Amino acid sequence: MGSITFSKAMTRLTVLGALLPLALHATATAPDPVCLQIQKVISRASAVFLPGDEHYASGIAHWASSSSQNSTCVMEPGSSKDVAAVLRIVGQHETPFAVKGGGHASNVGFSSTTGVQIAMSRFSDVKYDAHSQTAEIGAGLVWDDVYAALEPHNVSVVGGRVSGIGVAGFTLGGGYSWLTNQHGLTVDTVVAYELVKPNGQVGVVTEASDPDLFFALKGGFNNFGIVTKFTLKTFPSTGIWGGFQFIAGSDIAQNTAAVADFCANVKDPKANIIADYGFVSGQPIMSQILFYDGPNPPAGIFDKLLAVPTMLADVSSRSMTSFIKAVPLGTAGLRITSHTVPVLQFTPSLLNIIANESAFWGNQLAPKGAQLVTYAIEPFQADIFKRNPDKTAYPPVRDAVFLPLNLYFAWLPPQSDDDFHAAVIASGDVIRKAALAEGQDITNGPLYPNYALSETPLSAMYGKNVAELHRIKKIVDPKNVMGLAGGFKF
Ligand SMILES: Cc1cc2nc3c(=O)[nH]c(=O)nc-3n(C[C@H](O)[C@H](O)[C@H](O)COP(=O)(O)OP(=O)(O)OC[C@H]3O[C@@H](n4cnc5c(N)ncnc54)[C@H](O)[C@@H]3O)c2cc1C
Ligand SMILES: *[C@@H]1O[C@H](CO)[C@@H](O)[C@H](O)[C@H]1NC(C)=O
Ligand SMILES: *[C@@H]1O[C@H](CO)[C@@H](O)[C@H](O)[C@H]1NC(C)=O
Ligand SMILES: *[C@@H]1O[C@H](CO)[C@@H](O)[C@H](O)[C@H]1NC(C)=O
Numbered sequence: 001m002g003s004i005t006f007s008k009a010m011t012r013l014t015v016l017g018a019l020l021p022l023a024l025h026a027t028a029t030a031p032d033p034v035c036l037q038i039q040k041v042i043s044r045a046s047a048v049f050l051p052g053d054e055h056y057a058s059g060i061a062h063w064a065s066s067s068s069q070n071s072t073c074v075m076e077p078g079s080s081k082d083v084a085a086v087l088r089i090v091g092q093h094e095t096p097f098a099v100k101g102g103g104h105a106s107n108v109g110f111s112s113t114t115g116v117q118i119a120m121s122r123f124s125d126v127k128y129d130a131h132s133q134t135a136e137i138g139a140g141l142v143w144d145d146v147y148a149a150l151e152p153h154n155v156s157v158v159g160g161r162v163s164g165i166g167v168a169g170f171t172l173g174g175g176y177s178w179l180t181n182q183h184g185l186t187v188d189t190v191v192a193y194e195l196v197k198p199n200g201q202v203g204v205v206t207e208a209s210d211p212d213l214f215f216a217l218k219g220g221f222n223n224f225g226i227v228t229k230f231t232l233k234t235f236p237s238t239g240i241w242g243g244f245q246f247i248a249g250s251d252i253a254q255n256t257a258a259v260a261d262f263c264a265n266v267k268d269p270k271a272n273i274i275a276d277y278g279f280v281s282g283q284p285i286m287s288q289i290l291f292y293d294g295p296n297p298p299a300g301i302f303d304k305l306l307a308v309p310t311m312l313a314d315v316s317s318r319s320m321t322s323f324i325k326a327v328p329l330g331t332a333g334l335r336i337t338s339h340t341v342p343v344l345q346f347t348p349s350l351l352n353i354i355a356n357e358s359a360f361w362g363n364q365l366a367p368k369g370a371q372l373v374t375y376a377i378e379p380f381q382a383d384i385f386k387r388n389p390d391k392t393a394y395p396p397v398r399d400a401v402f403l404p405l406n407l408y409f410a411w412l413p414p415q416s417d418d419d420f421h422a423a424v425i426a427s428g429d430v431i432r433k434a435a436l437a438e439g440q441d442i443t444n445g446p447l448y449p450n451y452a453l454s455e456t457p458l459s460a461m462y463g464k465n466v467a468e469l470h471r472i473k474k475i476v477d478p479k480n481v482m483g484l485a486g487g488f489k490f
Pocket of ligand 3: 153
């Protein structure tokens, strides 16, 4: 998704962002009794940090400052047994808690809390098994580390597309990847979950061991317990081609034509792009990522995109880790809202409407402290679910492929929160109506949960699967322990 930004404009923000943690001073209140009880029962593999402690700030930190909350303590579990112990204690006391993987949720309270923050960072192993062509991946990792660990084995996974994204939230919500055209979403490639159930039982969930729970975990986030490890299919990989381009406002028309051409005509499943219509520092700008799963894309595929003049670009044959590092992102610490509109096709007219939305809201929101107003065009092939037909909680429909357009707005002043929230909804409505007016049948298109606003109804994301997910939830978590954690709730 979006949010790659012109790096020079962001330098000032990086500096501000780096200073923020200094402002976090512990106040001299008594430690929370629930935190003290957790501290007493956990093994030496785990730790509890109170406000002011060394790991507290990183434990509650999120990519979006608007998603961070001050918890009573941070618990870093180092074993699934200790995860079970924490669930038992918060369940007994009905203490709110949160589970954080990479901390990239932009909805407040999804992986943050004013109660007990569980930070999964100690689950950080990657174990590749050449025989089964799978990898066991700790739930505290970000994809950068996973790619780095798998690269020496010449394999890769269907994982994150930019730097810093957590394995856990990405995989528990769906997972649109550079390899999605070939292998489906990340949920389509999970073969096992190591799960701590809400009743404290630790087990491995597979299609064979528990088909209902296996289905529910493929999109159902933290409703069914805490995942400590994912086993994913791996795929051969010996280098990729790709990188980024920044395109000035004056060249956006030419680029839009090239993007529309790519969306309509490129059928090679190894090729993919993200084209981002943005508005940064008072200017329209496009940032774009090109990807080919192989060191040399066949001639023709990217010619039109590469012919567009750029302000800055870095596209080459390289390793996956070099690619992930090369694509510049905005800084952490901005307030962020993310929204999505499912569309069937990025036509030239729809792209023009999206470009206009970006410029319109960029201007409108500039006085409110806008840093980024971006719309990420993420085209995928129309047969990705036909070739990966297994039932998953998300997406609820597999006979059509809805493309998850991502609206992603970032700002600084907290008092502007309501303005940005209202704007992202208004803009989403304009795009939705425009797609419908073009004859795109998107009425039943599911919204991608990992991009959706927190108030999105379950039926808008999980469609016909909602009743089934409610049923499974009742069996796995009759006392609704996981209801003490935020997020979309069954
Ligand atoms: C810059 C950026 C780029 C992105 N790019 C993409 C992309 O290319 N494709 C895509 O599909 N999405 C993308 N996303 C969306 C991303 O998938 C979600 O933000 C995702 O939830 C992030 O996972 P995380 O572990 O970092 O999040 P977190 O905030 O840590 O967690 C998100 C949710 O998962 C739950 N959770 C986390 N760990 C566990 C666990 N161990 N057990 C149970 N529940 C858990 C949390 O409680 C929370 O509800 C992007 C987001 C950003 C900000
Ligand atoms: C967290 O606490 C610090 C220090 O007391 C305070 O400056 C900050 O505003 C608090 N953050 C939130 C989100 O409440
Ligand atoms: C990975 O590929 C490289 C280049 O093709 C090769 O030299 C190396 O031996 C391979 N490594 C493994 C573990 O197969
Ligand atoms: C641009 O978008 C705004 C806001 O949706 C709308 O009012 C305006 O008519 C649009 N302009 C064009 C040329 O489409």
